[in-house]
Amino acid sequence: MDVSHLLDNLNDNQRQAVTAPAAHRLVLAGAGSGKTSVLTRRIGWLIQVEQASVHSILAVTFTNKAAAEMRQRIEPMLGYPIGAMWVGTFHGIAHRLLRMHWEEAGLPRNFQILDSDDQKRLVRRVIQSLELDEKRWPPKLAQWYINGHKEEGRRSHHVAPPQDPQNQGLLQIYKQYEETVERLGVVDFAELLLRAHELVRDNPELQQHYQRRFQHILVDEFQDTNSLQYAWIRVLAGDRSKVFVVGDDDQSIYGWRGAKIENIQNFNRDFDGAETIRLEQNYRSTGNILNAANAVISRNSGRLGKELWTDSGDGEAIDLYAAWNEQDEAQFVVDRIKAWVETGGRRDEVAILYRSNAQSRVFEERLIAAAVPYRVYGGHRFFERQEIKDALAYLRLIENDQDDTAFERVVNLPARGIGNSSLEKLRAAGRAHSCSLWRAVAVCAENNLLAARANTALAAFVGLIASLRDACHGLPLHEQVEHVIEKSGLLTHYQNEKGDKAEARVENLKELVSAARNFDPDEDVVAERPEGMTPLAEFLSHAALEAGEQQGGQWEDCVQMMTLHSAKGLEFPLVFLVGLEEGLFPHQNSMQDAGGLEEERRLAYVGMTRSMQKLVLSHAESRRLYGKESPGIPSRFIDEVPAELMQEIRPRAQVSQPLYRPSQARGRSLEDNTAFGGIALGKMVSHAKFGDGIVMALEGSGPNARVQVNFNDVGNKWLVMQYANLTEL
DNA sequence: TCTCTTACGTTTTTT
DNA sequence: ACGTAAGAGA
Numbered sequence: 001m002d003v004s005h006l007l008d009n010l011n012d013n014q015r016q017a018v019t020a021p022a023a024h025r026l027v028l029a030g031a032g033s034g035k036t037s038v039l040t041r042r043i044g045w046l047i048q049v050e051q052a053s054v055h056s057i058l059a060v061t062f063t064n065k066a067a068a069e070m071r072q073r074i075e076p077m078l079g080y081p082i083g084a085m086w087v088g089t090f091h092g093i094a095h096r097l098l099r100m101h102w103e104e105a106g107l108p109r110n111f112q113i114l115d116s117d118d119q120k121r122l123v124r125r126v127i128q129s130l131e132l133d134e135k136r137w138p139p140k141l142a143q144w145y146i147n148g149h150k151e152e153g154r155r156s157h158h159v160a161p162p163q164d165p166q167n168q169g170l171l172q173i174y175k176q177y178e179e180t181v182e183r184l185g186v187v188d189f190a191e192l193l194l195r196a197h198e199l200v201r202d203n204p205e206l207q208q209h210y211q212r213r214f215q216h217i218l219v220d221e222f223q224d225t226n227s228l229q230y231a232w233i234r235v236l237a238g239d240r241s242k243v244f245v246v247g248d249d250d251q252s253i254y255g256w257r258g259a260k261i262e263n264i265q266n267f268n269r270d271f272d273g274a275e276t277i278r279l280e281q282n283y284r285s286t287g288n289i290l291n292a293a294n295a296v297i298s299r300n301s302g303r304l305g306k307e308l309w310t311d312s313g314d315g316e317a318i319d320l321y322a323a324w325n326e327q328d329e330a331q332f333v334v335d336r337i338k339a340w341v342e343t344g345g346r347r348d349e350v351a352i353l354y355r356s357n358a359q360s361r362v363f364e365e366r367l368i369a370a371a372v373p374y375r376v377y378g379g380h381r382f383f384e385r386q387e388i389k390d391a392l393a394y395l396r397l398i399e400n401d402q403d404d405t406a407f408e409r410v411v412n413l414p415a416r417g418i419g420n421s422s423l424e425k426l427r428a429a430g431r432a433h434s435c436s437l438w439r440a441v442a443v444c445a446e447n448n449l450l451a452a453r454a455n456t457a458l459a460a461f462v463g464l465i466a467s468l469r470d471a472c473h474g475l476p477l478h479e480q481v482e483h484v485i486e487k488s489g490l491l492t493h494y495q496n497e498k499g500d501k502a503e504a505r506v507e508n509l510k511e512l513v514s515a516a517r518n519f520d521p522d523e524d525v526v527a528e529r530p531e532g533m534t535p536l537a538e539f540l541s542h543a544a545l546e547a548g549e550q551q552g553g554q555w556e557d558c559v560q561m562m563t564l565h566s567a568k569g570l571e572f573p574l575v576f577l578v579g580l581e582e583g584l585f586p587h588q589n590s591m592q593d594a595g596g597l598e599e600e601r602r603l604a605y606v607g608m609t610r611s612m613q614k615l616v617l618s619h620a621e622s623r624r625l626y627g628k629e630s631p632g633i634p635s636r637f638i639d640e641v642p643a644e645l646m647q648e649i650r651p652r653a654q655v656s657q658p659l660y661r662p663s664q665a666r667g668r669s670l671e672d673n674t675a676f677g678g679i680a681l682g683k684m685v686s687h688a689k690f691g692d693g694i695v696m697a698l699e700g701s702g703p704n705a706r707v708q709v710n711f712n713d714v715g716n717k718w719l720v721m722q723y724a725n726l727t728e729l
Numbered sequence: 730t731c732t733c734t735t736a737c738g739t740t741t742t743t744t
Numbered sequence: 745a746c747g748t749a750a751g752a753g754a
Contacts, residue, residue, distance in 0.1 A: 063743065091744045115744080189744045224743095256741065356740050358745095378742085419730075545744065565741045587740050603741080626739060627745035 003048050005077070006041045010034075017277045018042050020244075022050065024274035026222075026267045027246045030308045031293075031609035032284030032571065035246050036066075039220060040073040042244060043085075046216055047078060054085040056215040058236070061089055062224055064546045066569075070220070086214075090229050091189060092545055094196035098187070099533065099541075101206060105199045108185040110400050110537055113544035117384065118405050119143055119188045125408070126176045129431055137169050145170045146177055150190035151226045151258045153197065184403055184436065190228075197232045211238030222247030222267070226258040234270070243271055249304050250297050253565060253603050255595070265304065282308040282609075284571050286315025289615050292641045293608040299640055300598045308609070317647040320638065321618040326359075326579075329620045330366040332649075333576050336616065337372060337559060340574055347373060351560040351572040353607050355585035358625060359578065360561050367559060377562035382515070382548035387494055387505040391512055392543055394484045398469045399537055402436040411437075411461055414493035418461065422454035438462070464488065477535045478517035485509050515548075564607045575611035577604075580619040581632035604637045617641075684729040692729065 007015055014034055017027045018041045029035035043059060046052040061067045067088050074082055086093060095113070098105050114122065123146065124139040149159060156174040181188070187195065200207050217237055219225070222245040225233070237243050245267060252261040268274045282290055290308045297303070323329035337350055352363055360376050367374045382388060390413060396406040412418040429449055430440035441458045444450045450458070468487060472480040485491045494505045519539050560572065564585075579585055585604070590596035608615060619634045686692050 089744065095744095113744090116742095192744080254742075257743080358739070415730075417730090547744080563741060585740095589740065599741095624745085 001048055003045070006044050006048065010038075010041075011281050013277060013279050013281070014038050017279070018045050019049075020275070020277070022242045024242060024267075024271035025244045026264070026274055026276045027244070027279060028276060028304055028306055029246050029248055029279040030282060030306050031248065031251060031606070032282040033279035033308070034283060035248075035279060036069065036073070036220075038279065039218060039246050040070055040077065043070075043074055043218065044077045052216055054082050056213060057085050057218070058093070058214040058216070059085070059087045059218045059220075060093060060233075061087075061220040064089055064092070066220055067092065089545075090232075091192050094192040094232075095541065095545060097196045097199060098192065101199055101203075104203055104206065105195050107187065107195070108400075110533075111185050111187050112396055112400060112403060112537070113192070113541055114181075114186050114188045114405065115384070115544050115547070116143070116189065117389070118186075121408070122180065122184075122186075122405050123173065123177060125404075125427075126173055126180055129427065130172060130176055132169055132173070136166070137173060142170055142173045142177075146174050147188075147190045148258065149174065150194045151228050153194065153228050153231060155194075180404075183434070184405065185400055186403060186405065193228050193232060197228060197235065200232070201235050207235065207238070210236055211240060214241050217241050217243045219243070219245040220247075223249050223252035223261055223264045224254050224259045225263045227260055227263075230260065230263045237271075239272075243274075248306070250300070250306065250602055251568065251606050253568065253599060253606060255599050265302070276304075278306055280306055280308055282310045284612050285310065285609060286313065286613060288314050288316065288318055288645050289608060289611050292318055292615070292645050293605050295642050295645075296601060296608065296637055296640045297605040300601055301594075316614050318641065318645050319614075319616040319649050320646045321616065321649040322634070323618055323620040323650075325620050325622045326362045326624060327366075329578060329618050330362040332618065333363065333578065333616075334366045334370045334372065336576070337367075337574075338370060341372075345574065347557045347559045349573040350576070351562065351567065351570070351574070351610065352576045352578060353562060353564050353567050353610065354579050355564060355587060355603075357563060359584075363561060363578075372559055373557065374559040374561055377560070377566045382508070382511070383543040384547050385505075385508055387490070387508055388512055388543075390490055391481070391485050391488075391509060392540060394465075394468065394488045394490070395481065395536060396540060397438075397465050398472060398484070399534070399540060401438040401465065404430070404437045407437045410488070410490075411458075414489045416461060417457045418454060422450055422458070425449055425454075426458070472536075477519060477539060478513050480536060481516040482513045485513065564603045567610050568606050571610055571612055573611075573613045574616070575607070575614070576616045576618065577607045578618045579623075580617055580635035580638050581623065582635055584623070584625070584632070585635055585637070601637065601640075617646075685726040686729055687724060687726055 006018060010018065014037070017025065017038050027035065027038060029038065039059075043057060046057060047054060059067075059070060061070060071082065071087050074085075074087070086096070088096070098107060098111070102109050102111065120139050120143050123143045124134070127134055127137055127139060127142060149156070156171060156178055159171055159174070162168050162171060181191070200210060214236055217233060219233060224247075233243065245264075247264050249261055249264050252259060252264070255261060268276060285293075285308075287310050290310055294307050321329070321332050323332060333352060337347070340350060341347060352360075354360065357378060364374065364376065383392070390410055393406040393409040396403050397410070401407075408423075411423070426437055426440050426444060429443045429447075430437050433440065433443055435443070441462050445455055445459065464487075468484055471483055471487070475483065491506065491509055494502055494509065497505070516539060519535075519542065560570075564577075583591070586597055586600035590600050617638060619638065620632050622629060623632050624630075684692060
């Protein structure tokens with residue numbers, strides 16, 4: 001068989017990686033070194049040369065996008081569809097294992113997936129049911145605690161009993177959460193991985209089966225794996241499979257969510273006889289950009305070592321702009337973009353990269369003023385939108401009425417007279433009988449625990465769900481969705497809602513019907529389709545696992561704006577890396593420890609290496625962020641770029657007079673306002689009825705002057721000065 | 730039950 | 745500064 005197409009246009013190292021004899025391999029692939037190409041051709045090589053069966057290959061990625069891209073590149077290469085090959089995300093593959101072996105995994109056949117928003121709500125309910133103070137144990141923290149333990153492979157019974165009350169509370173929440181999730185028959189993201197790991201680890205037959213089956217395991221973005229994913233790969237591999245991982249320790253930027261850079265650093269130790277192959281030739285950026293990026297990243301310690309190079313010349317200098325403030329910075333960038341377009345460049349060749357989302361606003365304002373179309377990455381994706389989740393909650397209840405998260409979400413949406421007090425009684429009944437809210441409805445009815453009106457309303461809700469379930473039976477998926485949206489009253493509810501968001505919501509609900517119509521389960525699933533899954537159940541899993549694109553349609557020639565994190569993997573001819581100030585980038589919260597700072601530096605490295613032709617760095621001498629104006633010290637990352645590679649557009653600290661003065665805060669000056677008499681912030685005052693208190697705020701003037709006083713007995717009150725008759729103490 | 734007020738948080742994001 | 749979300753009052 002002619003396999004030259006697998007090796008065309010590859011450099012020596014790439015070729016070595018593609019054709020390496022079977023053994024464990026670590027491919028250290030620098031930014032822009034053609035790693036996706038190597039990965040897909042490696043798979044082609046295994047099949048066409050090594051005669052590996054498609055069946056024997058497992059390819060794992062982090063994002064659906066990467067998985068889809070890999071599939072799309074492999075199929076034309078082989079010339080036939082690869083349905084039998086397992087290509088997917090960690091979560092997707094884990095999900096498939098659990099669907100196929102739900103019984104061994106101890107899950108109900110129709111288990112559903114909680115996304116992180118669902119999970120947070122559920123954690124919150126658990127905290128409330130334990131009567132713990134949400135101030136002291138915020139749901140977000142508890143969620144982080146639970147997922148953190150799961151990602152280290154720890155169930156609640158593995159956690160050593162803590163001595164301090166704070167952690168005791170968290171552990172108690174974790175325990176209760178485990179029980180609840182079990183009862184509801186739902187599974188969160190971390191649970192997918194943990195359960196799939198336990199399934200293969202603790203079940204000798206399955207373990208042997210999969211270890212025999214997957215002769216070749218390939219992993220993309222290996223530097224982003226967490227402990228659990230690493231353990232999972234190891235148990236699936238056993239000691240026969242060959243593991244081929246591709247990654248770049250210098251691009252590890254997800255340590256804060258559990259990724260262990262040590263995994264890539266220890267690969268050669270843990271996988272016997274592993275050999276490292278480096279891809280250092282870069283096909284993306286100019287020499288100047290690479291030299292700058294190399295210089296910055298060289299300050300990190302413990303690197304596996306790698307230096308990018310190119311044979312395509314130095315290119316233009318890197319520009320450095322010292323702006324007076326964030327407005328000036330944005331205007332400079334917009335002017336540069338206009339010049340780029342005027343000289344024939346496209347807008348979608350330009351990216352503005354920043355450390356945190358809050359920075360996008362100023363750029364948006366200036367771009368709008370200059371009538372330059374743009375697109376901001378991030379924000380809610382399709383299946384995460386409120387109205388979509390509402391509709392999905394109805395569908396989930398049809399599929400599984402034990403799902404309290406879905407029940408709570410829509411029991412009173414649209415409003416049907418089931419208020420918080422009735423719900424609280426319902427929850428109490430559920431707790432008392434350890435049953436779902438669905439069953440608690442019947443319990444309450446039998447024992448007359450609720451007001452007659454609430455009882456009727458709940459009975460009607462239960463009846464509604466039951467009738468939706470009946471009506472949907474046998475209908476094609478999209479008609480089920482359509483029916484539920486209409487008959488549940490959701491559509492009418494959003495149609496009647498006012499505001500500019502409402503219209504988009506109605507549109508989205510209709511879009512959900514189309515999504516259901518276009519949903520083709522076959523595309524998603526291999527020959528070993530899990531038996532007994534309804535199309536609806538598959539659709540719901542799909543919605544949770546693949547939240548969909550940010551927004552469709554707006555792709556045409558727009559300036560691209562995104563955080564440095566979301567820029568990973570992308571490339572643009574012209575890149576603006578903005579906000580290079582100490583405290584902002586590197587971010588304040590990451591500057592304390594060496595590890596955090598090194599991750600910030602890798603982020604800088606990622607940002608710089610996005611640029612193909614021209615890189616522009618900028619910082620502001622003064623910046624207004626979160627309502628406060630503060631002076632900015634140029635980021636250390638600027639100093640780490642060799643000066644000879646940079647060209648200063650406006651030399652730093654040359655003049656001290658800002659062009660744009662920071663706008664004066666429109667604070668009311670209190671000195672010239674006589675309405676408050678001698679009353680001022682922080683003073684103790686006395687009121688005839690409320691007693692003594694301290695002045696918290698002053699507002700308005702003349703007859704409208706109001707004062708906020710925190711009274712010792714009755715707390716905060718707003719009082720009109722004119723009538724309050726306060727006396728100073 | 731709805732609307733208004735107040736408090737809060739605010740690095741990065743995928744599944 | 746600003747948006748959101750929970751809580752309080754009408």
